Amino acid sequence: MSDESRFPSYVAIWSWLVALLVAALFCAYVPFGKALAIFLIFTLAVIKAFLVARHYMHLRTEGLLIYAIAGVPVLLLLGLTLALVPDIIFRR
Amino acid sequence: MTTVSIEAARVGERIPSGKLAMWWFLASEIMTFGGLLAAFVLRRFAAGGWEDQAAHVSTRIAAFNTLLLVSSSLTLVQAHAAVKADQRNRVAPYLLCTIVLGLAFLAVKGYEYSGEIAHGFTPSAGPFWSFYYGLTGLHALHVLAGVIVNAALYVLVIRGRLWPRVQQRVEYAGLYWHFVDIVWIFLFPLVYLS
Numbered sequence: 001m002s003d004e005s006r007f008p009s010y011v012a013i014w015s016w017l018v019a020l021l022v023a024a025l026f027c028a029y030v031p032f033g034k035a036l037a038i039f040l041i042f043t044l045a046v047i048k049a050f051l052v053a054r055h056y057m058h059l060r061t062e063g064l065l066i067y068a069i070a071g072v073p074v075l076l077l078l079g080l081t082l083a084l085v086p087d088i089i090f091r092r
Numbered sequence: 093m094t095t096v097s098i099e100a101a102r103v104g105e106r107i108p109s110g111k112l113a114m115w116w117f118l119a120s121e122i123m124t125f126g127g128l129l130a131a132f133v134l135r136r137f138a139a140g141g142w143e144d145q146a147a148h149v150s151t152r153i154a155a156f157n158t159l160l161l162v163s164s165s166l167t168l169v170q171a172h173a174a175v176k177a178d179q180r181n182r183v184a185p186y187l188l189c190t191i192v193l194g195l196a197f198l199a200v201k202g203y204e205y206s207g208e209i210a211h212g213f214t215p216s217a218g219p220f221w222s223f224y225y226g227l228t229g230l231h232a233l234h235v236l237a238g239v240i241v242n243a244a245l246y247v248l249v250i251r252g253r254l255w256p257r258v259q260q261r262v263e264y265a266g267l268y269w270h271f272v273d274i275v276w277i278f279l280f281p282l283v284y285l286s
Binding site: 010011013014017018021024025027028038041042044045048049053055056057063065066069070072073074076077080081084085088091 | 137138277280
């Protein structure tokens with residue numbers, strides 16, 4: 001068993017998730033440039049997903065096998081999606 | 093040989109079979125939701141944004157639903173922590189909170205759907221709405237499945253039955269529920285904020 005006390009509490013993680021939700025809403029409503037707003041909003045989403053996966057799904061204490069099972073489809077998905085991007089851009 | 097290698101890896105890392113199965117299931121779910129989200133992003137990019145259609149969804153309602161789902165993740169992980177600490181009397185209340193928050197999410201989603209349909213934004217109203225109902229509907233079905241699993245666990249816990257198995261099942265149900273939460277974390281900005 002890992003020592004859970006060295007990690008932030010679950011309530012602290014929830015507070016961060018709520019704060020990041022508020023920050024995302026702020027980015028959506030404050031008139032930044034659209035590209036910057038979208039970049040910030042999705043960066044915040046990635047951070048929120050990371051917090052949930054690492055602390056609530058306990059990836060922080062998992063071994064390599066679980067990382068491989070979860071990571072391979074993510075990489076596959078990103079690769080396949082990026083492979084389609086040129087096709088979408090050149091068709092516009 | 094491959095089977096032996098995987099088995100050796102499992103034994104070496106002492107991962108329970110149920111947990112391994114849940115992660116394999118989640119891997120398939122990553123491809124299911126990821127494929128749909130990628131199709132939505134690419135199609136939307138190719139079509140020039142669909143801003144006029146996306147302007148009709150309610151960001152406030154969706155933000156409230158995000159808060160509900162994030163809070164339900166907190167209550168379920170607290171249930172898991174109570175299970176690990178063998179504090180049986182704390183598990184049932186946390187599970188009940190998770191169920192109520194999940195049902196509240198579905199009720200708010202139903203309210204949101206009814207308003208949109210009343211304004212003529214049905215799944216056939218355009219590609220944005222087809223994706224909208226497809227993505228959020230599939231997600232809502234996953235929330236419903238999670239609520240049913242959590243309700244079954246709640247009944248087992250309050251009856252005090254199968255405690256050793258319940259301990260592991262709360263962890264597996266939590267993995268699924270948090271994954272559904274992560275899907276919403278990406279759905280929310282894709283559909284409501286961009």
